[in-house]
Amino acid sequence: MLDSLLALGQRQRSATDSSARRWISSIGLGAGIGFAYFLTAHLSLRLVLQPEGVAVFWPAAGITSGILIAFGPNARWAVAAGAMVATVAAHIPPGDPLWAGGAFGLCNAAEALITGGLIERYSRAGFSLGRVRHVLGLLGAALAATFISGIGGAVTYRLMVGPSAPMLTSLWHWMASDAFGIVTVAPIVIGVAAAVREPPRRREIIEGSAALLALAAMTGIVISLPPNPWEILLPIAWLFPMLLWLAARCRPVFSAAAAFLVSISIVWTTVFGIGHFGDRGLPIEDRVLQAQAAILVVALGAFILAALFAERRESEARLARSKMMLERSNMMLERERDNRLTNAQAIVAAIAHEVRQPLAAVAINAGAALRFLGRAPPDHDEVQKALNRIKSESHRTSEVFDSFRALFGKVDQERQPIDMNELILGVLQSLERDLQDGGVAIRPELPSELPTVEGHRAQLQQVIYNLVNNDLPRAAIRTPDRRRAWGATPPSCNSRWSDCSTLRMSSFISIGCRS
DSSP states (O other): OHHHHHHHHHHHHHHHHHHHHHHHHHHHHHHHHHHHHHHHHHHHGGGEETTTTEESOOHHHHHHHHHHHHHOGGGHHHHHHHHHHHHHHHHTTTTOOHHHHHHHHHHHHHHHHHHHHHHHHHOTTOOOTTOHHHHHHHHHHHHHHHHHHHHHHHHHHHHHHOTTSOHHHHHHHHHHHHHHHHHHHHHHHHHHHHHHHSOOOHHHHHHHHHHHHHHHHHHHHHHTSOOOTTOSSHHHHTTHHHHHHHHHHSOHHHHHHHHHHHHHHHHHHHHTTOSGGGOTTSOHHHHHHHHHHHHHHHHHHHHHHHHHHHHHHHHHHHHHHHHHHHHHHHHHHHHHHHHHHHHHHHHHHHHHHHHHHHHHHHHHHHHHHHHHHTSSSOOHHHHHHHHHHHHHHHHHHHHHHHHHHHHSSSSOOOOEEEOHHHHHHHHHHHTHHHHHHTTEEEEEOOOTTOOOEEEOHHHHHHHHHHHHHHHHHHHTOOBTTBOOOTTSOOOOOOSSGGGSOOEEOSSSEEEEEOO
């Protein structure tokens, strides 16, 4: 009972510690999100269009949406709390009412939650910048979320400023600034999170960094071009070789970084009237529209190119894996075929070895019968014995094939009680002619009360045959100094068995020279 109470208390403490750690991590994540959101929002509020009162570029929306997509639903409340608190804090220095900052914070938090929820429902297996449909899904989710949050933002600004703020214009600029912030910033947040989980190779990091530096230099050249009328979107096309390089050679995170680099450069130069996109001869609204069009072309082009090349690399990897698996399967099939051939050769050799003995005995007994018939007068008794041995060997050949068929069959081999004495005497009788030709005499020593054994008769009989045939040459040797070859005429032996070479094959049989 005491042990159960201690275990219950330990589980409760463990659950409490785990819950506390989750709360601490959520608070820390929310604080980090709020700090990053506050910095980007504070900078974006310096780029506000009047009298609409909406920033032309809102990268903070991309930070919250990207973190929510990268970390999943577990970061939902941390993202919402960080966005709300940071928005309120960012609207305090300009002197906006506290209720307006809270309303804008609710809109920004809802925007991130809607974007993350739509992405989670659309890509159930996990969002990836390496999928074209996921990239297009991110664009659609950004438009839907910014439209909903833009309605709340336009209404809040109208209540705060009054009729001088047109709601449709405020809605349009809210959607444009937040959507471009999500499309340009969220992918780099998602890509960095994926790169942290699975770091790229060193060669890829070096090559991607070099391409980003080249892209930054090319962006500087494009921005510094004179603002001729025919050069509105044409200079952006000069960036695509670098974007193509990044998409073809590196992970999508590098393309996301490139799109962010180009977008932030275009925004700042547009607002502050620097370079090609900052033509002060044009109204700020026209410059903003031109910058937004350029950002849309660069961002979508970079992301779609990166996704297409990522899908191509994944297809090549799958093809390589399939090829490797096919080669491995072919090797296994070849190995299995070789094993089967080896087994077949072994089976054929075993069958030939087992069948050769009774067939040889048939041939020997047939020859003996012919010799006995050729005598004058014919020895009919010996002929009859030889024919009986031929009949016995024929039956043994059939039993050998039956035993092999039973061995490789699906049914269990038939087992029966066997009298070993009878079996041994039958084998010795069948080999009588071989023993006589080899000059070997047999002296069975079989116990009279030997019990029967359960087994397969043909297999046990074959074992006795093999034992006798394998030891016949050694049994025909008299003494070490007078060895003779098997099959020669046996010399005379002494009457005593101890003078002849004797071989005990089992506990039942002794074989020696014939006296």
